[in-house]
Amino acid sequence: MTTPDLVTASDQVIEPNQDGQPRIPVAVLGATGSVGQRFVTLLADHPWFEIVALTASQSSAGKPYSEAVHWMQEQPLPEVIASMEVKATAPPLPCRLVFSALDARAADRAEVEFADAGYFVVSNAGSHRMDPDVPLVVPEVNPDHLELIRHQPYDGAIITNPNCSTIGLVLALKPLVDAFGVSQVQVVTMQAVSGAGLPGVSSMAMIDNLVPFITNEEGKIESETRKILGRANAGSVEPAEIVVSAQANRVPVIDGHTECVALRLERKVGVAEVEEAFRSFSSVPQVLGLPTAPEPPIRVRSEPDRPQPRLDRSRGGGMAVTVGRVRPCSILDFKFVALSHNTLRGAAGGSVLLAELAVAQGLVPGVRSPLGVTS
Amino acid sequence: MTTPDLVTASDQVIEPNQDGQPRIPVAVLGATGSVGQRFVTLLADHPWFEIVALTASQSSAGKPYSEAVHWMQEQPLPEVIASMEVKATAPPLPCRLVFSALDARAADRAEVEFADAGYFVVSNAGSHRMDPDVPLVVPEVNPDHLELIRHQPYDGAIITNPNCSTIGLVLALKPLVDAFGVSQVQVVTMQAVSGAGLPGVSSMAMIDNLVPFITNEEGKIESETRKILGRANAGSVEPAEIVVSAQANRVPVIDGHTECVALRLERKVGVAEVEEAFRSFSSVPQVLGLPTAPEPPIRVRSEPDRPQPRLDRSRGGGMAVTVGRVRPCSILDFKFVALSHNTLRGAAGGSVLLAELAVAQGLVPGVRSPLGVTS
């Protein structure tokens, strides 16, 4: 990688965090959309990162962020962000690390343009997830896949987090894969409307109703899961040999994807062992103590009627997965219910944790890890 | 069977139906509850049946129905019914055919009491469904099971229809069982709140939320499906050898249970053949032309996002099952979505169709079939 062609950032004042360290300047691409707003909320008080640029479409460029955005978060828009001038989505930007909340159409070209110009792009978009040399990473599951960026043709890099419904599934599968092996996964999702952005799903479809279909969702769950659980090798990923069969539904819930999972294990074990594998799971983000890492990453509930989206989605700051109802399946081996927050763990929060991991491992050129850790 | 000990029904004026035939007097046991109200609605204009008695708990006995009931149906309470005096739930009643909308606790004893006293009880309650000599019948699926009543110890009889989520599943399975054989069924249900009666599910649980659990539901789906698809023989039913694995969820929908099904067939076929099996399915109720029989019983939708509860639950007067999204499954053989109206086909409507079948087959002593058909 070469040094990106940054603008002179002489007017850029990065306030030190609580520990007195200077914070790392970052930008949010596509900052006015639904996911972009979540990024702004999460980064506004982040101990490592500080937003120095927000981009949007050409028509918003030049406006204060508070005018360009139709702010729809439950948290108020932070004042320091409200007055920032929105830029067009193109280099140069006064930072090396950029979060992409672009929609797939815009992301396809723009992310490559930034990566070519030397930026380190952490993307929530779907465009490049399945590119062979682009790491598709859940930090607790396959942190080692980040090494793929060495094979990318860019001066910078693109790293991605998966689709919102894949994240909850693969995080719940990981301890079982490690402990017992998993060969088959049947999953039926009941997904929240926030996953469709704004305006997203019509209220006519979500009052006294549900929709048993989400465009392209089932294919993403199936292929992304295999890539994430696969083995990175020589610049690409050999997918895992797990068979995944998904059925996706949209239900009248604001946040929180609920997934009914049935799976076949490679080794025969009991319910208690499965629950214990969930409970004792911990991984690289927890060991590193990354700021956004939930501890523990998987919560197991023993009540018969949990997890429920409204009651459990916010566990671990919205970054933990909650599982419940672990029980035998008469066709495969086990059934359980997994719940994760689709716009936190499943989108912006997942990207922020991923950026923390990349920074902690010294992968972002010119950016020193606040942990003093290098990969 | 012997003639039941009927009250003298001299004050009972049964109006002839459109064809000038006298209608068959019937009673509804437990008429003030949610299912009871549905019975009243369906029977109010029924071409064969006429309500002559309504029963409820002792505390309601003696009141006009309009005072005893908290009427919650979208159709207005028929005036002729409103003024009927509610009776206690005990023989004698001025009819031979009684519909039971009792809750399970009350049904357990009361239905036996009526059957002992010579009444023909068509029950929507769960109490006796799994009794060896009690037919558990979906008229399109296993009409032959009605012959079990010959083995019952009662002067009358008890026949039952299944749990609301079983009905939609088993009706969708039947054509596939007949045409190709079915060995394994994974089903995840998303069930409407009306299935829980009144007051039923708290609104606190159904706004921005769902509940991945319904008490005893999964076991009912699994065992009832095997009984219904089994073979009646010598006074009991040999269950079908199908393995069913169910996961039940409650979702914010008023009426209409949606079920995501994955199944393994015994014979390998294509999607087109599966859809054709659904489309061409017809059975005894359709052949007999029973008043409540939907024609055809299974509707196949080709749009990618159907069936949806609000848009499809009322097909065939709420008596048809709608299926869609028939597609291959990478673990079992096929996946599809099935939808049925849980309080019509899945409860009161299913019981009414079942009574029509029993009457048409001459099984109700002292009641002549309006079709002139005898079994």
Add this chain to the structure above:
Amino acid sequence: MTTPDLVTASDQVIEPNQDGQPRIPVAVLGATGSVGQRFVTLLADHPWFEIVALTASQSSAGKPYSEAVHWMQEQPLPEVIASMEVKATAPPLPCRLVFSALDARAADRAEVEFADAGYFVVSNAGSHRMDPDVPLVVPEVNPDHLELIRHQPYDGAIITNPNCSTIGLVLALKPLVDAFGVSQVQVVTMQAVSGAGLPGVSSMAMIDNLVPFITNEEGKIESETRKILGRANAGSVEPAEIVVSAQANRVPVIDGHTECVALRLERKVGVAEVEEAFRSFSSVPQVLGLPTAPEPPIRVRSEPDRPQPRLDRSRGGGMAVTVGRVRPCSILDFKFVALSHNTLRGAAGGSVLLAELAVAQGLVPGVRSPLGVTS
């Protein structure tokens, strides 16, 4: 009026209705939208009218209706309609009577174009409601305003029905205006999402939420109410001297606008007299026996917790207004709750009833009233 320049309708076969009379050919302008679909549903089985043409935007012209429309009604799309070829929204059309379900932007010009060409336009759009010479009519309230069309400059005519929330209000006010006089009306509406069409309101705004605002709605309620209750005279309407103050809210309900009304009467009366005025109200459509006229038009409920949208919106085929909770107001004189079905009485159904009235009064040139009545 002159005879419109109709296309030769030689291929047009109008089936006679049950009474053996030929039905009146009609067209629906803007037939693919949400209101257009409601028109199709209502007209499909209408005893007087028969759809002979459906129009939509240029991009849909030439397609079968079933392909041009994304059918979202709970009733299935009638087969005879499904195969009709959609036309562009412009004359000529093979009929004299056209229903306009156009959105306001399209309606502005198109309705004038049709009226100029001699068509009799019954419009649900807002564009011309407040034109001085255009009658804005609720058939039970101000049928006499139809005479305004004599002052229109068109060869044909334009008549309109009001905004969905105005209709319910003004119909409830009418008996009180007639009996006691009404001088002030405070109204707070809680309006269903179907009033916003498709996709309409985002589900993000309607789960665990409401929106206390609907663009332009409050002004429409205030001005339309005064026009409808005003006096038609010499080609325009002198508005009634009622002061109306409206507050409009959008709530998570599919169909049915609920309105909390407080009003000042000109004559002091008791609750019983107010309720009796509602109950005994009847008007021209009831006297004429128009097919879509509800009988009675206003239903009074005595339960403390009614009307409720889901339970009461379908009274009188969705054409009746239900009122309840009539009680004194400590500031004005009385308070009550009124409910009406916003897409039936408040939109397509209101237009159909209006067309029936115009036909019955002999106002549609070349169309004879099935009632044999002339104005």
Add this chain to the structure above:
Amino acid sequence: MTTPDLVTASDQVIEPNQDGQPRIPVAVLGATGSVGQRFVTLLADHPWFEIVALTASQSSAGKPYSEAVHWMQEQPLPEVIASMEVKATAPPLPCRLVFSALDARAADRAEVEFADAGYFVVSNAGSHRMDPDVPLVVPEVNPDHLELIRHQPYDGAIITNPNCSTIGLVLALKPLVDAFGVSQVQVVTMQAVSGAGLPGVSSMAMIDNLVPFITNEEGKIESETRKILGRANAGSVEPAEIVVSAQANRVPVIDGHTECVALRLERKVGVAEVEEAFRSFSSVPQVLGLPTAPEPPIRVRSEPDRPQPRLDRSRGGGMAVTVGRVRPCSILDFKFVALSHNTLRGAAGGSVLLAELAVAQGLVPGVRSPLGVTS
């Protein structure tokens, strides 16, 4: 007041707060219900108070709280609370200050019993709100009413906060009363389901529906508002001369009561002055810097479609009232929309703020104000 007959609290370890001061021991009466759970959540991390006892019905006494409660809060149950043994709701308890989350039936006697025994009872129940000598207080509105307790016959005292829908209204009225005078208030509420507790409102009533009625609610809003805005004098309150006319509705929202208000002022002013009165409002809790006091207490939104429950209810930690849409009314003088969080500001949070006020004013015998302030 005399010293209450406290249990020896030798085993009671009250941890000091951040500032090193010992915290004030408190109990929650009726701790397992919906409001009780909110109290537990709010008091778990309170800088002044520490829960030392939790009470419930006799059947729960002796159990650990985690077993006695069906925990339904979005925040996890704090571990230190989970293991506390639930006591029966009767003196003695090891503290002087008790919060009452009892339902009205239980509160009627129990609160008097505690007050007689020398406890200082801060009650969210409705039982004693309208007792002449019981202060009904919103801390920003009528803190001076607390002096009424000097006239109470108890060794301890009872103070109360109002009904959830009254609080939001009266807090919004207060600045206008002070600045301009208010003579008439029309209010239509759209209230969240959490106000009805658990199980509360049936989901059958809250999907595709609303209910235009809440038992006794309108009367409470009318009479409580007059008492709170009245003048405490010689042991009772002379109600304010404001005429309030309320209409209450239940809508499908989890938390947050929205109120459409129209009012007549005694002095004629413009919209800008009304908005400025809201914006500049501050009161005793803000001046004292009470821990739970929102600053500012009233938020004014300028967007046309705000406030909305989901987006605005959590302002000021759920303790602020948000107003919007301030505009002229053609019948009274102004209309606006007010929103407040019904289970925080409108229930448990309101009680906690009220207790802070009483403590800060030195009214709780034996308890020193952490502020060093005495009344």
